[in-house]
Amino acid sequence: MTYLLALDQGTSSSRSIVFDSQGHAVAQAQLELPQIYSRPGCVEHDPREIWRTQLTTAREALARAGLSASEVRALGITNQRETTVLWNRTTGEPVHNAIVWQDRRAEPACAQLREQGHAAAIQEKTGLLVDAYFSGTKLQWLLDNVPGARQAAERGELAFGTVDTWLIWQLTGGRRHVTDVSNASRTMLFNVHTNQWDDDLLGLMNIPRALMPEVLPSSSDFGRTDADILGGAIAIGGVAGDQQSALFGQACFSAGMAKNTYGTGCFMLMHTGRNFQTSHNGLLTTSAAQPHATPEYALEGSVFVGGAVVQWLRDGLSAIENSGQVQQLAESVPDSGGVMMVPAFTGLGAPYWKPDARGTITGITRGTTLAHIARAALESIAYQSAALLTAMSRDASEAGGRSVDELRVDGGACVNDLLMQFQADLLGVPVVRPECVETTALGAAYLAGLSSGIYRGTDEISQLWRAERRFHPTMGRERAEALMQQWEHAVRQATPVDEQP
């Protein structure tokens, strides 16, 4: 049997999974990553902790699988995206904590870019809406605020990287400073048409080019691990940002194929093939994981509060003791009894982009019980995701592309059958849960398997993808559309008057 090791460095934890070449998880290990909330609106990670936790889990996963490094054909890396690390090339020491994707400190720099009228050109080149979410203005902040950083950067002494780049630097003992196109596409510094760093964008954000890593296709030679790190050298053959990696792990390789990950938030991506499509419906365009040098794209939308609404039922309302109980409670009533919940705890993300919206529960009557609220909470995950799919379908049809005919799902909350059935009902297309829901890590393993010759092409990977359960829509379209209208009405109620259209 041939094995692949996937490193999955997420926001809240570092995980490593050993897969066999058939895509079955053989062993895994996971460690939590400490979050550092230095000031309101700021979220940081210690880059050394990122490395320590990742390395520990990689060693543990290999030990649990009973494998030595020489029995692993290749290693793939997938990671939380946009999170920005800056370090000294000679000492390998970070000059500051990593600035995490959720961190809002770069908003003033983004406001300036918007006021100066650069938003349209940035969207055209990068596919992104100008926002503090992306790495470019985070890096600009570090150069402007860490004493001596700008001068050191101009002397070529520093290196910038997203988390993949930082991990590869560590794994190769500082010999490789590289990233892949899907991670580069989240920096707001990368031209997704030419697959090159963009000098105009680097100039706009005042970033010396000497800081930037080499960009490679997602399935490439990213170097070999130092022999003493994992007990032998392993080829690093695949790298992708976590959402693009999940799209790859779900075998969504062609236009119109889409996946939704139901974690703390929800991330929906639809492949658009080789067509770069600018969204007119509140979505981002991003580089898909690219096995070859040819650019491939996806539309992406994110929901800030997905499974987190279930955590709120558990921790905020004490309505359940663990997330698994939500289904039983919600199923104890036939429907939400007209209750609608909009979990805009931190505003609303795509496709609404309402930062000042706040959570609301509407439609409460004397007969409303906790079960109705639990059901409405669960349904809110599906409503938000349905709004994303509607936006994607609009974008696709405006561009004359293929619309989605099934939605592949993964992430912690996709185990909830009630949620998946309601999702299918709202969408009017089947929702399909694969046998392996570890699709993020699996995507990175597949990318590594391609470059190391285990798979001849993506067709072979498509053959390995297997559905565990298919949820077919059973609700009439009229009813589904009426429910979506009620949802949109509830969204307006959750939105401050000055943000309403």
Ligand SMILES: Nc1ncnc2c1ncn2[C@@H]1O[C@H](COP(=O)(O)OP(=O)(O)O)[C@@H](O)[C@H]1O
């Ligand atoms: N049975 C369930 N029904 C609904 N939500 C669930 C269920 N089990 C877990 N969740 C939710 O899934 C989320 C965790 O999923 P996970 O993919 O591990 O998230 P992340 O990668 O964002 O940390 C939590 O928000 C949790 O509330």
Ligand SMILES: O=P(O)(O)OC[C@H](O)CO
């Ligand atoms: O680490 P996750 O799963 O929360 O994903 C983070 C995303 O990549 C942010 O864009």
